[in-house]
Amino acid sequence: MSAAPALAVEDLCVEFRTRSGVVKVLDQVGFSIAKGETVALVGESGSGKSVTAFAVMGILDAAGRVTSGTAMFGGSDLLALPERELAELRGRELSMIFQNPRTALNPIRRVGEQIADVLVRHGGATRAKAPALAIEMLKKVRIPDPERRAKAYPFELSGGMCQRVMIAIAIACRPSLLIADEPTTGLDVTTQAVIMDLIAELAREIGTATLFITHDLTLAAEYCDRIIVMHAGHVVESAPSATLFSAARHPYSARLLAATPGESGALASLASIPGSLPDLRRADLPSCRYSERCERRLDACAEPLPRTAVGEAHIVACRNPL
Amino acid sequence: MLGQILSRLATAVPSVIGVVIVTFMLTRLLPGDPAAYFAGLAATPQAIAEIRGKLGLDKSLPEQFIVYVGDLLSGNLGTSLSTGQPVVTEIATRLPASAELTLVALIVSAGIAIPLGVLAAVKQGSWIDHLCRVVTTAGVSLPVFFTGLLFAYVFYYLLQIAPAPTGRLDIFVSPPTHITGFYLIDSALTGNGEAFWGSLRQLALPASAMAIFSLAPLARMTRGSMLSVLGSDFIRTARASGLAPRTVVFTYAFRNAVLPVITTLGMVFSFLLGANVLVETVFAWPGIGLYAVNALITSDYAPVQGFVLTMAVLYITLNLIIDVVYGLVDPRVRLDT
Numbered sequence: 001m002s003a004a005p006a007l008a009v010e011d012l013c014v015e016f017r018t019r020s021g022v023v024k025v026l027d028q029v030g031f032s033i034a035k036g037e038t039v040a041l042v043g044e045s046g047s048g049k050s051v052t053a054f055a056v057m058g059i060l061d062a063a064g065r066v067t068s069g070t071a072m073f074g075g076s077d078l079l080a081l082p083e084r085e086l087a088e089l090r091g092r093e094l095s096m097i098f099q100n101p102r103t104a105l106n107p108i109r110r111v112g113e114q115i116a117d118v119l120v121r122h123g124g125a126t127r128a129k130a131p132a133l134a135i136e137m138l139k140k141v142r143i144p145d146p147e148r149r150a151k152a153y154p155f156e157l158s159g160g161m162c163q164r165v166m167i168a169i170a171i172a173c174r175p176s177l178l179i180a181d182e183p184t185t186g187l188d189v190t191t192q193a194v195i196m197d198l199i200a201e202l203a204r205e206i207g208t209a210t211l212f213i214t215h216d217l218t219l220a221a222e223y224c225d226r227i228i229v230m231h232a233g234h235v236v237e238s239a240p241s242a243t244l245f246s247a248a249r250h251p252y253s254a255r256l257l258a259a260t261p262g263e264s265g266a267l268a269s270l271a272s273i274p275g276s277l278p279d280l281r282r283a284d285l286p287s288c289r290y291s292e293r294c295e296r297r298l299d300a301c302a303e304p305l306p307r308t309a310v311g312e313a314h315i316v317a318c319r320n321p322l
Numbered sequence: 323m324l325g326q327i328l329s330r331l332a333t334a335v336p337s338v339i340g341v342v343i344v345t346f347m348l349t350r351l352l353p354g355d356p357a358a359y360f361a362g363l364a365a366t367p368q369a370i371a372e373i374r375g376k377l378g379l380d381k382s383l384p385e386q387f388i389v390y391v392g393d394l395l396s397g398n399l400g401t402s403l404s405t406g407q408p409v410v411t412e413i414a415t416r417l418p419a420s421a422e423l424t425l426v427a428l429i430v431s432a433g434i435a436i437p438l439g440v441l442a443a444v445k446q447g448s449w450i451d452h453l454c455r456v457v458t459t460a461g462v463s464l465p466v467f468f469t470g471l472l473f474a475y476v477f478y479y480l481l482q483i484a485p486a487p488t489g490r491l492d493i494f495v496s497p498p499t500h501i502t503g504f505y506l507i508d509s510a511l512t513g514n515g516e517a518f519w520g521s522l523r524q525l526a527l528p529a530s531a532m533a534i535f536s537l538a539p540l541a542r543m544t545r546g547s548m549l550s551v552l553g554s555d556f557i558r559t560a561r562a563s564g565l566a567p568r569t570v571v572f573t574y575a576f577r578n579a580v581l582p583v584i585t586t587l588g589m590v591f592s593f594l595l596g597a598n599v600l601v602e603t604v605f606a607w608p609g610i611g612l613y614a615v616n617a618l619i620t621s622d623y624a625p626v627q628g629f630v631l632t633m634a635v636l637y638i639t640l641n642l643i644i645d646v647v648y649g650l651v652d653p654r655v656r657l658d659t
Contacts, residue, residue: 059561061553062446090564098562103555106574108652117573118563153653169563 005032005072006177006209007056007094012069012079014048014055014233021281025051025064026233027289028305033177038203038210040220040241042256043230046277049213052230053179055079057096058086073177092122095170097199099182101162105154111165112138112150115172122173137168141198160191167199174206181213196223217260221245226313229253232277232289234305239314249310249321252290288318296320330645334638341634346390348630349623350383356621360403377403390627399631400624402617409628413610417632418503419490420602420609424594426506426525427532432587435537439544439583443552444571454541461538467600470531474604477527485523487605495520528605532597536590543586547579554578581652588644592637 014026026048033039041049054060056071056078071078074093078086098104106114115137116130125133131150138146141164154162163183170178180199184192200223203210214220220227221241229237229250237250248254258271275293278285286292291301300319307317357374358365365373374380378389393400399409442454477484490505491497498509498517505521508514551557552575560574599611606612610629617625649655 057562059558087561087564087566090562092564096559096562098555098559100555104559106556106560106578107654108578109574117560117565117569121563121565121569155654166559169559 004035006035006037006074007211008032008070008072009052009056010070010072012052012055012071013067014051014060014064015067016061016064018063018281023280024233024285025280026055029069029230029233029235030307031228031235031238033209033211035176036204036207036209037226038200038212038224040224040227041211041213041230042215042217042220042227044215044256044273044277046232047230048233049215049230050181051233053096053181053211053213057090057094057179058083059090088122091118091169091175092173093175094177094179095173095175097163097166097170097178097180097183099185101166101183101186102154102159104166105162107154110151110153111157111162115150115165115168118169118172133172134168137172138165140171140202141165141168143168159187160195163187163191163195164198167195167202171202171206171208175208177211178203178208179211179213182215183212184214184219192219217256229256233280234289234317236290236318237314237316239311239316243311243314247311249314249316250290250318251294251296251320251322254322296322326649327642327646330642334642337638338635341631342391342394343387345627345630345634346387349627350386352618352621352626356403356623359621394631399628402625403622404617404620409624412613412625413628413632415503416608416610416613419607420595420598420611422490422504422506423525423528423601423607423609424532424591424598427529427594428536428587428591430529431533431536431540431590434533435540436544436583439541439546440548440571440576440579442541442545443548443579446549451545454545458538458542461534461536461541464534465600466531466535466597467604469534470528470601470604473527473531484527485520487527489606489608490524491517491520492524528601528607531604532594532601535597536594539586539590539593540583544579544583547582548575551575551579577651581648584644584647584651588640591640595633595636 009032010030012026012029013024016023016025029048029052031039031041041052043049051060051064054064055066056073058078058081060066066079069079073089076085078089078094081089105111112131112134115134116125116127119125119130119133119137120127123133135146135150138150143149143161143164149157149161154165157165166183178199183199184195187195196219199210199212202208212220212224217227221244224241227239227241227244228235229244229252231252237244237248237253239248244253245257248257252273255271255273259273261270273293278289278292286302287304288294288301291297294301298320303319305317306319307315308321310316310321355370357370357377357379361370361373371380378386381389397410399413401408402412405412438450438454438457442451445451473484474487478487485492495517498505498514499512501508501511506518506525509518509521557570557575560570565574598609599615601607602609602612603615610632613625614629616622617629
């Protein structure tokens with residue numbers, strides 16, 4: 001790992017105001033990504049993976065609010081930057097690929113124009129030159145016949161093609177951090193692999209650090225150097241992919257791995273995780289939000305969550321790790 | 323695109339035929355005998371029968387219909403019994419008056435409602451959002467004839483800053499040379515400043531009354547449509563790409579949000595054409611609404627038929643225009659047809 005990480009998130013807390021009360025969606029989330037590193041953020045639905053990404057990008061819904069924390073990126077705190085300066089960075093230095101590429105693109109604008117918009121905004125391209133550069137980008141994400149496709153609307157392209165366009169938009173200005181939020185959701189399995197390979201390859205080529213959000217541990221292990229496990233708005237474990245698979249220390253990570261289909265083992269051997277995510281609106285949330293589902297629970301678990309280094313680059317937030 | 327317009331135009335033909343049949347039937351089914359009405363109270367049965375024969379009312383309905391369609395095809399909408407003028411001429415002179423009033427009202431209303439709705443959506447919960455809510459609520463609760471009367475009372479009678487509510491132009495100002503029939507356009511084209519200013523002053527009150535009424539649906543639709551678009555995935559993408567707020571709101575959000583607004587605009591235009599009848603009565607506006615009401619009261623078939631037919635053709639044209647505009651804004655619509 002190089003000295004200064006590409007992104008260092010500390011103590012990130014996010015709340016959502018809803019009709020039925022305040023939801024503490026993220027609680028003291030902390031992690032870092034080294035320059036050029038590929039890190040996965042995994043967890044079940046509702047664990048706060050996407051919210052973490054949105055908070056870092058500064059594109060939370062109006063109902064969401066960052067209550068504390070820092071996100072150091074290239075010497076500035078993304079969470080404290082005024083919107084104007086943050087908008088300068090977004091799309092240029094840090095960019096994002098979303099799930100459901102079909103809805104993530106403007107339905108009534110030609111895809112070439114959508115890429116050109118970003119290039120004009122950040123890349124210093126002129127309106128006259130941008131279309132040619134957009135076609136270059138389409139070529140880069142290996143869209144066949146890019147000259148013709150640049151004039152297509154998203155509804156005229158397949159889901160995989162739309163995701164390639166999305167990738168082209170994201171990497172158009174060679175960002176130093178790329179966040180991919182479940183980029184293969186809604187694509188068929190063969191397309192998934194192609195899209196993942198493309199993201200990995202392009203990220204390597206331009207030296208971009210990648211934060212890959214997924215609920216698919218196998219996919220995470222295959223493409224990422226390190227895996228961060230989230231549960232109910234907490235980071236519970238962070239470890240190099242191989243280490244996590246061979247020696248997960250947090251009970252939740254272990255359960256998650258047991259619930260992942262592997263190459264060996266019948267489907268019948270898959271275990272489900274007992275219980276469900278706690279209601280984050282509760283006032284009496286335990287300090288460890290997994291404790292109510294946990295079979296290794298101790299009385300000490302009621303005390304504030306620890307963050308213990310248990311190995312090289314291996315951190316676990318548990319009082320009674322495996 | 324041209325093919326689409328033509329095929330859309332072809333689908334309008336059955337509508338027109340339907341309208342012709344319905345208007346014909348409707349006027350025959352109206353209570354009252356025009357022959358008796360025009361013969362006068364003291365007329366003898368022979369005199370009434372003579373008039374009936376002259377009007378062609380003694381023939382069977384199918385025969386009358388064939389005569390009616392034949393007249394229509396030769397551009398003859400018949401003659402008004404009460405004024406003795408050909409209906410075509412009357413509608414041709416009166417339609418521009420109504421159209422000018424309606425269009426000015428619509429332009430004023432859209433010019434206020436759309437920016438208001440956009441701002442209300444972009445700054446949700448701000449004072450401008452509340453203003454938008456007040457305006458839309460007030461707009462729908464005030465009927466046009468009431469706002470019209472109120473305006474005439476306040477601005478003409480009390481404050482005396484508006485001209486008398488008596489038609490399109492003050493009687494001391496001569497109307498501009500007839501080119502389009504729209505006084506504002508004609509006077510602007512001929513450089514007739516006095517007529518332009520005069521007709522603008524006359525237009526101000528009735529157009530405002532109608533604009534206030536149509537403000538509500540437009541502003542509400544713009545706001546709602548913008549809100550739903552602003553919450554969509556591709557807006558998040560645009561923001562995540564750091565695009566300037568102006569680009570996000572106008573190029574990305576507004577162009578997507580404008581589609582239902584266009585539909586509403588068409589509906590509002592129809593409402594306004596209907597509301598014209600009331601406003602024209604209040605402001606003695608020599609439009610076709612007033613003409614139709616008078617004709618209806620006197621069981622004067624021809625003008626009523628002409629009016630309904632004109633309106634129907636207007637609506638059909640309007641819907642055609644909306645379809646075309648839709649296709650221009652949304653590439654997905656082009657493929658569907």
